[in-house]
Amino acid sequence: MLMRVHIQKTAEKAGKGLANLCRLMPNVGGLRERSRRMLCTVMESIIMYGASIWGKAVTKEVHRKALRSVQRKAAIRVVISAYRTASTSAL
Template sequence: MPNLRGPDERRRRLFANVISSILLYGAPVWRDELVTSKLQVVLGRLERSVAQRTISAYRTVSSNAAMLLARIPPLRFMAPMRKRMYMWLKRFKEEENAVLSK
């Protein structure tokens, strides 16, 4: 997406949300691995690029500023939240099945 005369903010936000959804799809599985691997650097670069495209920024804009202006929470915060939610739902379903089987 070009910085000038490109898509409007709605389309750019849609792009950012689609990319975030794709990245967070398997978060309950890969979240623990992310902490100890080099993938965190690669995902950080991708996050920065998506945030810069969302706000039509140039490459000189810092990662933190781009993420803040794009209103995109970092993956290092979203992945643990997704994992906690997955584990909570899994436990809830197991308890529900135990109650129904009685």
């Protein structure tokens, strides 16, 4: 129960950080790949900060789904600049 709340708050915090970074980036002809990846590491570091204590909690699909959601948004917008309709496995 406690881990669920912690993971949800972490996913929300990373999502807000990602949204703020996306506001800075233009949609077309944006930053170079190295710059986009550097911005994505901000979101990853927010998520990975608490990862060491989650251990067994991340074995549940609900928790993985919350974290995967943020990672998917980052992959679509920052890393590969894909359409939202792209499948997660293709990203």
